[in-house]
Each structure stands twice: as structure tokens, then as C-alpha cells.
Amino acid sequence: MILTVVAFVVILSILVLIHELGHFLFAKRFGIRVEEFGFGFPPRVFGKKIGETLYSINLLPVGGFVKLYGEDPAGGGNIRQTGHEPPATSQQLKRAFYARPAWQRATIVLAGVIMNFILAVVLISYLFSAHGVAVPTENIKIVEIVKNSPAAAADIQKGDEVITIDGERINETEDFAKIAKDAAGQPIWLVLERDGKEFKVTVTPRTKVPQGQGPIGVAISNIEVKKYPWYSAPFFGTIEAFKFSFMILQGLSEMVINLVIYGKTPVGVAGPVGVAQLTGQAVSYGLVATLWFVSLLSLNLAVVNVLPIPALDGGRLFFIMIELTTGKKISARYEAMAHAIGLAMLLALILFITFFDIVRVLSGQSIIPRM
Missing domain, CATH: 2.30.42.10 (PDZ domain)
Structure with missing residues (x-):
């Protein structure tokens, strides 16, 4: 039980940190000021400022976050003055997230998804080359x-x-x-x-x-x-990653249909409890099974995040694409409202799936089929 929890926290933290690292690196590349890059979630335990960025370690050790200058909770961008800090200079405003061209903001939003996909390709390519595939x-x-x-x-x-x-x-x-x-x-x-x-x-x-x-x-x-040669493994690894991504999309479609029409989660769909259980199973089977599991989980994170659902990266990208198409920004107020509603719906969905996870556990059923 302890091993399962520890493995789940470590793996999830790595995947989320890599996702956030994508946002961080591209924001730095475009000259946007990164105010904080945190491991875990607040409250803050320790922080050290290097240059203009605060690097922090936080109490809740699951994942991480990146705080960009000029990015409000909606992602549309805003600079809020509290009255206790000097007014922002024109040079500072140029380095705000909301002030950058739409294509740069879209790239930063997509960067996390890209990093998760790349991680999956790297792991699958390694497995294809070092351990082979049946x-x-x-x-x-x-x-x-x-x-x-x-x-x-x-x-x-x-x-x-x-x-x-x-x-x-x-x-x-x-x-x-x-x-x-x-x-x-x-x-x-x-x-x-x-x-x-x-x-x-x-x-x-x-x-x-x-x-x-x-x-x-x-x-x-x-x-x-x-076993694939090292020089061809990345090619076949990329193809395999796309195949798995398509299968994940199919699974998500089935989940929505089952939830809406039948009011139940299909076999193989799991919330945090189910993912934690599968983490323990994968770790118990050894390194190869664990690496396959991490690659699939990373692809899941990428696919889910790119969906055009408010509160996710795909939802933020959707509003930026509207701006690119129409030439006008969506009102920050309306975008914030959409993301708040999207977040509430996602949390409700997670709670709903977790409820079924717990019911399965209490009834002695396996949350998902054994590997």
C-alpha cells in the first residue's frame, strides 16, 4: 500500500513537472517573465530566487506549476496592481504573457502537451530498442x-x-x-x-x-x-505513440457515451484511485512494465490536456485560436467564467469516477483489468 502511494506520487509528479517544464522553457525562450516555477502545490515550504524567477518547493508533493507574469487565472492575461507595488513599466508590460503575439501564447500553451508526448516517445523508443516488443x-x-x-x-x-x-x-x-x-x-x-x-x-x-x-x-x-536498432526506434516509437493516442481518444469517447447514456463508467476507465492501483501493479511487475505504464500515462495527460475543454490547455488554446481567426481577444471576464465552469465540470467528473472506483474496491472488484 505504501509503495503504491509513493510510486503514484512520484510518477505523477514527474509527469506534471515535465508538462510544466514545457511551459517554463518556451516562456523563457520568448522572453516572458516567469515569476515562479514550483514543485508541488502551496503552501510554500522553501523558495530561492534565481534571477527573476522564484524556484519553490511546496507542501503538497503532487506535480508542480508555472506562474507567468501577466497571466491571470483565465489565461487571457491581465496585470493587477495592488497599490503596494510600483507601477509596471512599459518594458515590463512587453514581457507579460498577455502582451505577446497569439502564436507565442499558443506555443506556450501547447508546450506542456508536447513535452508529455516527447517523453512518451523517448520511453517507447528506449523500450523498443533495449527490450524489444512482441x-x-x-x-x-x-x-x-x-x-x-x-x-x-x-x-x-x-x-x-x-x-x-x-x-x-x-x-x-x-x-x-x-x-x-x-x-x-x-x-x-x-x-x-x-x-x-x-x-x-x-x-x-x-x-x-x-x-x-x-x-x-x-x-x-x-x-x-x-528489437529495433537505435536509429530507427524513435521513428517506430513515434508511430506507436500516435496509435496509443488515438486509442485514448476512442476510450474517452466511450467514457462520455457510457456516462451520458448509461450513467456508469466503462471497464478500464479509472480516476485517481484506479490510477494509483495500476501504478502499484506496474511497479510490482518491474522496470519494463513501469516504463510502459509511465509512457501511457504521459500520453493520457497529453491527450486529455489538448482537448478543447475550458480550464485545460486545449481550452486556453481554443480561445487563442478564436483570437487568431477573428483578430479580437475574447473578454477576459467571459474567458475566466468559461474556465471556472470547465474546472467545476472536470472536478465533478473526477469525483464521479472516483466514486465508482471506491465502490469497486469495497465490492472486491479490480478497478481495471490486470496487466
Whole structure:
């Protein structure tokens, strides 16, 4: 339980910090004044000002935030004078978020999403190159031979590929097993490939099969682990990240339909409680499973944030796109109202999903299918 909570907090904090780092780096690149870059959420525990930016560590250790000069809660931008500080100079106003061109503001808003996507691509590319990925093979492969079995007697060897069985070309392990079982006691012909050469063997499946073995005495697979070279892994990693992103969008669509029409969350959809449970499962399975989980969670964060929903990055981008299209800024008041409503709706959705998470836990069900 403690490991699950710690892992969840650490992973979520890393993902949110990387997201905020995107906003931070692009704001600095465009010369916008960054007032604070914080780890965790207030109240503040420690802070050190370097240059014009305060770097802080806060009490709630989940995620982080970036505070830009001239960015009000709506994101449209405003400079508020309290009366206790000197008036902003024209040079300072030029460095305010709201005063920058729309394309720069749009880039900064999108930067967090881009950073989360890049992180996922980097992790998937590393996994593709260092650990490989399971891919289907063209032919069934013999992966193990049982001693004193019909397969051993027929000189079938580990690594042989099955081209045909009794003249039938198959690539599903279930079909191979069924043919071998149905032919018990009768010879069958196998066309195998070894070192690029095809040859025929005859083998008679056993009528009395020892426990834990098959009629022929082989272990077969139509899956192999493929490792990509380091120079091509990023290309295939990017493609895989886009595929997962599309699947996430499909899942979100199903979630909305299920919530609106049936009033329930579909299997596989989880709130904070469910994500924490899955974090514990991934960590318990080891480094590879954890890295896959982090990459998928990072993509989820990117996809959800880019949706044109007020209070999210996509919602802020939507208002900037309206400005770019019409040439006029949306009233800061109306934008603030839209983001407040959007935030309230998102919080309500999270609470709703979390309620179902807790119900599943109390009823002894797994919140999401085991990995």
C-alpha cells in the first residue's frame, strides 16, 4: 500500500513537472517573465530566487506549476496592481504573457502537451530498442522440445518454423494444437523450415499424453520479441505513440457515451484511485512494465490536456485560436467564467469516477483489468 502511494506520487509528479517544464522553457525562450516555477502545490515550504524567477518547493508533493507574469487565472492575461507595488513599466508590460503575439501564447500553451508526448516517445523508443516488443511471426515457431517425445524422435529442433501441417498452412497456435490432438495415433506430415531450407518430417501424436505436455511434445509460439536498432526506434516509437493516442481518444469517447447514456463508467476507465492501483501493479511487475505504464500515462495527460475543454490547455488554446481567426481577444471576464465552469465540470467528473472506483474496491472488484 505504501509503495503504491509513493510510486503514484512520484510518477505523477514527474509527469506534471515535465508538462510544466514545457511551459517554463518556451516562456523563457520568448522572453516572458516567469515569476515562479514550483514543485508541488502551496503552501510554500522553501523558495530561492534565481534571477527573476522564484524556484519553490511546496507542501503538497503532487506535480508542480508555472506562474507567468501577466497571466491571470483565465489565461487571457491581465496585470493587477495592488497599490503596494510600483507601477509596471512599459518594458515590463512587453514581457507579460498577455502582451505577446497569439502564436507565442499558443506555443506556450501547447508546450506542456508536447513535452508529455516527447517523453512518451523517448520511453517507447528506449523500450523498443533495449527490450524489444512482441510482434506476430509469419509462421509458427518451435520454441521447446520435450525429451523422448514424438517431436524429438522425428528430429524436430528448437527454432524450426512450421510451414504446413498435413498440407494445411496455419499461423495460429490453437489450430496447430487442434490438428495434433485430433490426429492422435495417426502420422501427420509437417513441412518445416530450418536455416532457410524447407524439409518434411512425419510425426505421430501420442494418444496418451503426459500431464503438462502436448500430443507431439513441443512448445510453439507465433510471437517473437523484436528489437529495433537505435536509429530507427524513435521513428517506430513515434508511430506507436500516435496509435496509443488515438486509442485514448476512442476510450474517452466511450467514457462520455457510457456516462451520458448509461450513467456508469466503462471497464478500464479509472480516476485517481484506479490510477494509483495500476501504478502499484506496474511497479510490482518491474522496470519494463513501469516504463510502459509511465509512457501511457504521459500520453493520457497529453491527450486529455489538448482537448478543447475550458480550464485545460486545449481550452486556453481554443480561445487563442478564436483570437487568431477573428483578430479580437475574447473578454477576459467571459474567458475566466468559461474556465471556472470547465474546472467545476472536470472536478465533478473526477469525483464521479472516483466514486465508482471506491465502490469497486469495497465490492472486491479490480478497478481495471490486470496487466
